[in-house]
Amino acid sequence: MSTKTLILALDLLGTFAFAVDGALTAIRTARVDIVGVLVLGLITAIGGGVIRDVLLGVTPATFQDWRYLTTALVGAGVAFFLSRQLTHLAKPILVFDAIGLSLFAVIGATKALAAGFGPLQAALLGMITGVGGGTIRDVLLNRVPTVFSANSHLYAVPALLGALLVAIPHTFGLTWGWIAVVGALVCFGVRILALLYRWSAPVPPGSPPL
Amino acid sequence: MSTKTLILALDLLGTFAFAVDGALTAIRTARVDIVGVLVLGLITAIGGGVIRDVLLGVTPATFQDWRYLTTALVGAGVAFFLSRQLTHLAKPILVFDAIGLSLFAVIGATKALAAGFGPLQAALLGMITGVGGGTIRDVLLNRVPTVFSANSHLYAVPALLGALLVAIPHTFGLTWGWIAVVGALVCFGVRILALLYRWSAPVPPGSPPL
Amino acid sequence: MSTKTLILALDLLGTFAFAVDGALTAIRTARVDIVGVLVLGLITAIGGGVIRDVLLGVTPATFQDWRYLTTALVGAGVAFFLSRQLTHLAKPILVFDAIGLSLFAVIGATKALAAGFGPLQAALLGMITGVGGGTIRDVLLNRVPTVFSANSHLYAVPALLGALLVAIPHTFGLTWGWIAVVGALVCFGVRILALLYRWSAPVPPGSPPL
Secondary structure (H helix, E strand, C coil), rough: CCCHHHHHHHHHHHHHHHHHHHHHHHHHCCCECCHHHHHHHHHHHHHHHHHHHHHCCCCHHHCCCCHHHHHHHHHHHHHHHHHHHHHHHHHHHHHHHHHHHHHHHHHHHHHHHCCCCHHHHHHHHHHHHHHHHHHHHHCCCCCCCCCCCCCCCHHHHHHHHHHHHHHHHHCCCCCCHHHHHCCCCCCCCHHHHHHHHCCCCCCCCCCCCC | HHHHHHHHHHHHHHHHHHHHHHHHHHHHHEEHHHHHHHHHHHHHHHHHHHHHHHCCCCCCCCHHHHHHHHHHHHHHHHHCCCHHHHHHHHHHHHHHHHHHHHHEEEHHHHHHHHHCCHHHHHHHHHHHHHHHHHHHHHHHHHCCCHHHECCCCCCCHHHHHHHHHHHHHHCCCCCHHHHHHHHHHHHHHHHHHHHCCCCCCCCCCCCCCC | CCCHHHHHHHHHHHHHHHHHHHHHHHHHHEEECCHHHHHHHHHHHHHHHHHHHHHCCCCCCCHHHHHHHHHHHHHHHHHHHHHHHHHHHHHEEEEEEEHHHHHHHHHHHHHHHHHHCCCCHHHHHHHHHHHHHHHHHHHHHCCCCHHHEEECCCCCHHHHHHHHHHHHHCCCCCHHHHHHHHHHHHHHHHHHHHHCCCCCCCCCCCCCCC
16 A cells, blocks of 8 residues: 555545534534535545645545545444444544544645745644644534633644644654654544543633633 | 526526525524625525535535526525515525435436446435535534524425435436426425425424424 | 834734733633644634635735744743733733734735735735734633624724725825824724724614623
8 A cells, every 4th residue: 555545545534524523513512404514524634634625725626526425424324323322432433533633734744835825824734734624613503613712632732742843843844754743643542542641721811720 | 598598597597596595594593794694695595505515525516616606695695684574585595405405406417327336326406406505504603503403394305205216217318308307396385285285294203393 | 124124023013912812812712722822822823814815816924934933932821821910911912912903904904905806805815904903812812803793893894995095096106104103003003092982983873781
């Protein structure tokens, strides 16, 4: 299996996990029908990439590619029919979700750098690719996006870290493929550790304790 | 009257109905002033087409065309001044709204196919053109978009059906104009029947009954 | 100091004020961590310009320019660490915010006219540039955007006025720089007077009094 095929397979795995997670969140949070479940799963899976491409000024790529659309719709469909059974698989879904987050962050930053954007923009776009879909889903479900909240266990921070690990070396001319691998692994590791040890990002001074 | 003029007239009628409906929803739901009523009516009317064009990677067309902007602003303005009287016209507004939904779905799918997108994308973009404006309005009014909810009487389903009826024949090389007419009529008919007979889309297994 | 440098300095001052205001609103409204504060401050500052550029069909300019990104992130960071102290500076922040609103409205309308859009579009895009960032912030904080509400003290109206004062003369071929200055001053003046005298825009007939 070539590197490109491996990245595509992992990327589709992440898309699937995001769609399942988005659809389950929709089912748990609101009275949605099958249209709501499918659309909210799809938006969770590809929304981050769409915002990234809008900010890059290009036609949204994951929306154009039927493999991402189909994977996301299948993931949301599985969640629709098996939502009760999937509640027992919350932990594996979180791991797949972390894989998706890592790949989306690194791929997003890489696309931004390839389009000629600077490292600050690339890091932000990597983070947005990772967290944007879930953010739109939360807005559509009428709740404050978990990514901004003080008990999200660093969802955005590892995405930003992974994207920075790709963007900063790039400004010094370092663009080897293994840098992206390190970025993705650091994002994945920090996210998993944050979940295990319930890490939180700092809150504003004077905020009431959790 | 040529076909093109007829389509434009119907499209503007749909835009007007969407704007009236969006403005009335804003007045009923929140404490909005005239700015809020006009902007939310405008967004309801042209928001779906804007999302479609962003996903197609082109400059939003309905925003560029002053006829759509003016029609939408006039519709929202009428709703602002006559909101109490218009509550008695809820049923004709629903019929005009169904006309708008049908045309928007079919026109959206046709634009996507003309831009070279595949049938799955075209069907989704047709649906988004129809339901996107109302969805942004609901998000701005801080409520779960009715299109996702289990008692929306199939708002998104007929739009998707109408768009699919245009997109699928197109993949087999069939692009006659009457296919679009059939798509729009099916969308319109299903929507009206769903309203009359209170049809609902399936909810996830295990959901509490309505 | 050249005119261009002066405009850039004022524009960055407005960006800073918008970011501070957006971050403080986030801290007051929801349980956000540092990621939420920085991102919501950034979105408040550059969101309006991003929506404008998406509607113009061009790559978002303020997102590409590191000076705007950095200014916005510094503003949000200051608000994060000094949120308690800054509550005493609410009035100066409102004045800076009005400066930002005025410049954003006039610059937005000017960019739309330069891109060949008509006066109606240019006026709307000027208004959107001014109020769009705060609107996305409010949506993300799960509340009805203040700009639509009946007690916003005309936030959108002066922006629209300032943008119209640039757009209308332009259709008659008048494009002198001082027209933009007049537009910005009128926007600033109306906003400040609306705050001082608690002006409100009309509400729909029959609405309950405030």
